[in-house]
Amino acid sequence: LRDASGAPLETARATLRSVFGFDAFRGRQAEVVSRILDGQSALAVMPTGAGKSLTYQLPATMLEGTCIVISPLIALMHDQLRSARANGISAATLTSADADWRETMDAFRAGELDLLYVAPERATQPQFCDLLTAAPIALFAIDEAHCVSEWGHDFRPDYRQLRPLLDRFDQVPRLALTATADRRTRQDILEQLGIPQEGLVLAGFDRPNIRYQVTHRDSPVRQLVDLMNEQPGPGIVYAPTRRKVEDIAAKLAAETGRPVLPYHAGLEPGVRAANQAAFVASEDMVIVATIAFGMGIDKPDVRFVAHVGIPKSIEAYYQETGRAGRDGDPARAVMYWGAGDFAQARQRLGDMPEQRRNDERARLDMLASLIETPHCRRAVLLRHFGEDPPKTCGNCDNCLSPPEVTDATETARKLLSAVYRTGQSFGFGHIQKVLTGSVDDRIEGRGHDQLSVFGIVAGEEAAMLQPLSRALQARGALVATEHGGLALGGEAPAILKGEIPVEIVIPPKRSKGRGRGNSA
Ligand code: ADP
Ligand code: ZN
Numbered sequence: 243l244r245d246a247s248g249a250p251l252e253t254a255r256a257t258l259r260s261v262f263g264f265d266a267f268r269g270r271q272a273e274v275v276s277r278i279l280d281g282q283s284a285l286a287v288m289p290t291g292a293g294k295s296l297t298y299q300l301p302a303t304m305l306e307g308t309c310i311v312i313s314p315l316i317a318l319m320h321d322q323l324r325s326a327r328a329n330g331i332s333a334a335t336l337t338s339a340d341a342d343w344r345e346t347m348d349a350f351r352a353g354e355l356d357l358l359y360v361a362p363e364r365a366t367q368p369q370f371c372d373l374l375t376a377a378p379i380a381l382f383a384i385d386e387a388h389c390v391s392e393w394g395h396d397f398r399p400d401y402r403q404l405r406p407l408l409d410r411f412d413q414v415p416r417l418a419l420t421a422t423a424d425r426r427t428r429q430d431i432l433e434q435l436g437i438p439q440e441g442l443v444l445a446g447f448d449r450p451n452i453r454y455q456v457t458h459r460d461s462p463v464r465q466l467v468d469l470m471n472e473q474p475g476p477g478i479v480y481a482p483t484r485r486k487v488e489d490i491a492a493k494l495a496a497e498t499g500r501p502v503l504p505y506h507a508g509l510e511p512g513v514r515a516a517n518q519a520a521f522v523a524s525e526d527m528v529i530v531a532t533i534a535f536g537m538g539i540d541k542p543d544v545r546f547v548a549h550v551g552i553p554k555s556i557e558a559y560y561q562e563t564g565r566a567g568r569d570g571d572p573a574r575a576v577m578y579w580g581a582g583d584f585a586q587a588r589q590r591l592g593d594m595p596e597q598r599r600n601d602e603r604a605r606l607d608m609l610a611s612l613i614e615t616p617h618c619r620r621a622v623l624l625r626h627f628g629e630d631p632p633k634t635c636g637n638c639d640n641c642l643s644p645p646e647v648t649d650a651t652e653t654a655r656k657l658l659s660a661v662y663r664t665g666q667s668f669g670f671g672h673i674q675k676v677l678t679g680s681v682d683d684r685i686e687g688r689g690h691d692q693l694s695v696f697g698i699v700a701g702e703e704a705a706m707l708q709p710l711s712r713a714l715q716a717r718g719a720l721v722a723t724e725h726g727g728l729a730l731g732g733e734a735p736a737i738l739k740g741e742i743p744v745e746i747v748i749p750p751k752r753s754k755g756r757g758r759g760n761s762a
Contacts, residue, residue, distance in 0.1 A: 250279040254300060261303055261329055268293050270445040274417070275300055277441065278381060283416040284441040285387065285431055287423050287627075290564060292446055294419045295322060298383035301417075302356045303331055307378030311359045313385040314398060319359040326357055333357035336364060351376045362389075362400035371407055379414045382407075384435060387418035391430035393601055394423065395557055401434075408436060422557040425628055447560070447627045451567045452575050454619040455639040456612070458712065459578035462550045463493045466578075470498055470528060473574050475545030476521065479530040480562060482551040482583075484508045490550065491530040505531035536562065542569040548576045552583040555605040556612055556626050579613055581670075581712035585722030588715075588731070603718070610716035616640060616647045616747045646748040650710050651737070653703055654719075654744040657710060658734050660695040661720065664688070666729035670711050673728065678704050706746070713746045 254275050258264050267275070269288065274297040277284045288294050302309035313319050319335045326333040332355055334346040349355050350373065364370055388394035390401035408416055418435050420427075432439060459465065466479060479494075481487045484506040495502040501524060503517040521529045522541050529535065533553075547566040553559040559577070567573025587606055591599045612622045619638040624631040634641045660673050675682065676690050679697025690696060699707065711728075714720040721731035736742045 251276050254279065254304065257300055257304055258296075261331070262296065262300065263329075264296075270443050271297050274443050277443075278415050278417055279304065281413075281415050282441060283418075283435075283437040284443055285418040285420075285428065285435075285437050287420055287428060287442070287444045289447055289449075290421045290561070291568060292421075294385075294421070295325075297419070298381060298417050299326060299329075299331060299357065301381055302383075305380035307353070307380035308350060308355045309357050309381040309383055310365070310374070310379060311357055311383045311385060312362050312365050312404065313359055314362060314389055314401075315386075316361070318385075319361075323357075323359060331356050333359070335359040336370075337361055347373060353377045356380075362398065362404060365407060366400055366403040371410060374407075374411065379411055382411070382414055382416045384416065384418045386420060387431050387435065388420040388423045388427050390418075390434045391423075391427045392597075393430055394420075394427040395555060405434065405436065422561055424557060424626055428628070444628050447624055447629055448620065448631070449564060449567065450635075450637065451570055452563060452573050453637050453639075454563070454623070455574065455576045456619065457576065457578055457639070458709075459550065459580045462578055463490060463497065466490070466494055466548060466550070467497050469546060469548060469574070469576055470494070470500065473546045475526060476524060476541065476543060477528045477546040477548065478536065478544060478562075478565060479528060479548045479550060480533055480535075480553070481530055482532070484532060486550065487530050487532055494528060494530065501527040503527065503529050505529050505535045507532065507534050533558070533562065536565050539565075540568075541565075543571070544568070544573065545571075546574040546576065548578065550578050552577070552579050552587065552609060552613070556608050556623065559609070559612070560623060560627070577613070581715040582722075584610065584716045584718075585720075585728075588718055588721050589724070607717065610718070614713055614716055614747060616645050616745075647745050648706065648748055649743065650706055650713075650746045651740070651743045653699065653706050653710055654714065654737050655740065656695060656698055657707060657714070658719065658730060658738050660693075661728050662730060662738075663693050663695055664690055667723060667725065667727040669726055670708075670728060673711075674704075674707050677707065706748075709748060710744070710746055713744070 251272060258267065269292055271293055274284050274286045278301040286294055286297055298309055298311065316337045316339050319337060323333050323335050334349060334355055336343065336346055336358065350358055389396050389398040391397060416435055416437055418431050418437060423431060428442060432442065479490060481490055487504045487506045491502050491504040503520060505514060505517050518539065521527050522539060544566045547563045553562060563575035566575055584606065591602055594602060612619060615622050618634045618641050620635040621631045621633060656677060660677050664673065664676060675685060676693065676696055677699040681691055685691050711720060718732035719734040719737055720728050723729050733742055737744060
C-alpha cells in the first residue's frame with residue numbers, strides 16, 4: 243500500500259467519503275483499490291457482502307476513462323446501476339433489456355460514463371470491441387469471475403471468450419471478482435484472464451457468528467422441529483426435491499404451529515414471489531426451499547440455515563449457510579446428511595463425461611472430508627478457501643464437544659470383504675446380517691451363511707458397522723449400484739489389502755430413539 247508516500251490511497255479515501263459516504267475501507271478493499279490505481283490487475287476473492295463492487299466503482303470514479311463491467315445477470319446489473327447512480331456515479335447498461343442503446347453508446351463515446359455494464363456474450367462480440375476503441379478505458383471489471391473456470395460451479399463458455407478483448411487493451415488493468423473460488427478455481431481465473439499470481443487478494447471468509455454442525459439424518463422432521471425449538475427466529479431449510487420441500491414444510495407447520503412456507507421452481511411465479519416476500523418481512527418464519535432460493539435476497543436476521551441432504555460442494559455449502567446471521571448475531575448452520583446422499587451423488591457420476599466426472603468426484607471427496615472430520619469444521623472450510631485459520635474455533639460441533647475417533651480398519655476390511663463375497667449387489671441390511679451371523683430366507687437361499695465372512699462381527703464391533711458404512715460411502719470406497727446394492731469403489735482395494743487405515747467418528751448417542759428408519 244502506498245499510504246505513507248501518499249497520493250493515490252489518500253485521494254481514494256477522500257473519494258470513499260465524498261462519493262460513497264463511508265469512513266474507512268473494509269477488509270482488504272484498500273489493497274485491491276490501490277493495485278488498480280497503480281495500473282495493476284487483481285483477482286478479489288471476497289465473500290458476498292464484503293463490498294466487492296466498491297473496489298471497481300471507486301477507481302472508476304477516479305481514473306480517466308470508463309470502467310467496463312462484465313456481469314452475467316441482467317437483474318444484478320440493474321441493481322448495481324441503481325446503486326451506482328444513487329451515489330451520483332454516471333453509469334449505464336448495455337443489455338437486451340435496455341431500450342436506450344444509442345444514448346448509452348453516445349455517452350460512452352463522449353467519455354461521459356464512469357461505468358458501463360455488459361453481459362459476457364455481448365462483450366465478446368467484435369462490434370463491442372470496436373466500440374471500445376472510441377473512448378479511453380479505465381478498467382475491466384469481471385464480476386462472478388468463477389464463471390470462467392470449468393472447475394468452478396457455474397462455468398459459462400462466454401467467459402472463456404473474453405481474453406482476446408482484454409488482450410486487445412493490454413494496458414488496461416483487469417479486476418476479476420468472485421465470492422466463491424477454491425484454490426483450483428482461483429488458479430484457473432488467474433490463468434484464463436491473464437492476471438499475475440501476486441494480484442490475488444483473498445479475504446475474510448470467516449463468519450464467526452455462525453455455529454456449524456454436521457449430523458447424521460435419522461428423522462429429518464423431528465430433528466428440524468428440535469432445531470426450531472432451540473433456535474427461534476427466521477430460518478431457511480434446504481431440501482433436495484420439490485416433493486420433499488412440500489412435505490417437510492407441511493409437517494413443520496403442523497408440528498410447530500409456526501409460519502412455514504415452501505419455495506421451489508415448480509410453484510406459480512406469483513406464489514413464489516409472495517412466499518419470498520413474506521419470509522423477508524417476517525421475524526419468525528421458516529422457509530423450506532430448493533437451492534433456487536436465496537440468490538440475491540437480503541435478509542440480515544436469518545437465524546439458521548439447515549440442509550436436509552448434502553449440498554453440491556463445499557463452495558455451495560459456504561454460500562448457502564452464509565445466508566445465516568448477516569446481522570452478526572449468533573446463527574446456526576446445520577447439515578443433516580445420510581449415506582444415501584453420497585451414494586446417489588456418486589452414482590450420478592457414472593453418466594458424466596470423464597473430465598467432469600473427475601472434477602465432481604473431487605468435489606464430493608472434499609465435502610465428505612468436511613462431514614467426516616473429527617476436527618474443527620470452520621478450519622476445514624477456511625482452509626478450503628485458502629486461509630490459514632487457527633486449529634479450533636470454539637463455535638462448531640466438533641470444537642464444542644470433540645467426538646470420539648476409533649480405528650476401524652479391521653472392521654472396514656470385514657465389511658468390504660462381505661460386500662465383495664456376496665457379489666456386490668446387496669444393500670447394507672443384508673451385509674450387516676451376514677457379518678453378524680443372522681439368518682433369514684434370503685441368506686440361506688443364497689448360501690451366504692456358508693461364506694467365510696458369515697458371523698465374523700459381534701458385540702461392540704457390530705455397532706460400528708452402520709457409521710462405518712456411512713463413512714465408506716461418503717469417501718467413495720462403497721458405492722451404490724443401480725438396484726440399491728453396495729459395491730466396492732475408489733480406495734476399497736487398498737483398504738482391503740490393509741494399505742490404508744480407516745478411522746471413523748463415533749456420533750454421540752442420542753437419548754430419544756423416535757423415528758427410526760425414516761431417513762428420507
Ligand atoms: P459484494 O459485491 O461483495 O457482495 P457489495 O458490493 O454489494 O458486496 O457491498 C455490500 C454492502 O457493503 C453494500 O451495502 C455496500 O454499500 C457496503 N459497503 C461496501 N464497502 C463498504 C465500506 N468500506 N464501508 C461500509 N460499507 C461498505
Ligand atoms: Zn470449530
